[in-house]
Amino acid sequence: MAAIACLIHIAVALFLTAIALDWLSPPVPLIFTAVAFIGIGRALLRLSYQALFGQIIPRDQLPRYTTYASSAFQICVVAGPRLGRIHDRLSRPRVDLPTRCLMWRSGFGITFITAVQEKSSGLPNYFLKSFLEGFHYVKKHELILGIMALDMFAVLFGWCSSYSSSLC
Incomplete structure (x- = not known):
């Protein structure tokens, strides 16, 4: 990876x-x-x-x-x-x-x-299966999805505002 x-x-x-x-x-x-x-x-x-x-x-x-x-x-x-x-x-x-x-x-x-x-016995061995389990977990817990989206937009707009002033 x-x-x-x-x-x-x-x-x-x-x-x-x-x-x-x-x-x-x-x-x-x-x-x-x-x-x-x-x-x-x-x-x-x-x-x-x-x-x-x-x-x-x-x-x-x-x-x-x-x-x-x-x-x-x-x-x-x-x-x-x-x-x-x-x-x-x-x-x-x-x-x-x-x-x-x-x-x-x-x-x-x-x-x-x-x-x-x-190797741990309790965790899934396949990458795709564990990857999809993460998506299902976030889908079940809508609060986590909202927090992740808020964090993503804050980082994106923070990056844009900090670099737009330095590019001018």
Whole structure:
């Protein structure tokens, strides 16, 4: 799943490059389409990384490494856009090249991680079956669906308002 999520990120980066080079138009609906696919990729990547993280790190060291991972994520969230703007001002035509290289590297590297998977008897063994069970659970509990929709729109409109002011 992590490798598939990395491939989604790479495909979106190439798609956004094609939009930036005016190979595809109109750009606005295509950019929102890219944002939707990035959301799918990030959701898959986050869940698969969390699952791998719990299987790779020994249990007694898990709190320490969870703190490291959380701190590294927050540093990247804060520093990433600033470094991107600096890089964009220094070399406009090649701004996405380092990002694409890092995405290829992470996608390639994630395929070599081996983790011991523990089988649990109470959970379904098939991905599609468990995936559909999640949908049925959300369908039965309408409050969860409302909260998820509210969160999705808050994130989407928060993203749009924060980036629309920086693009002007």
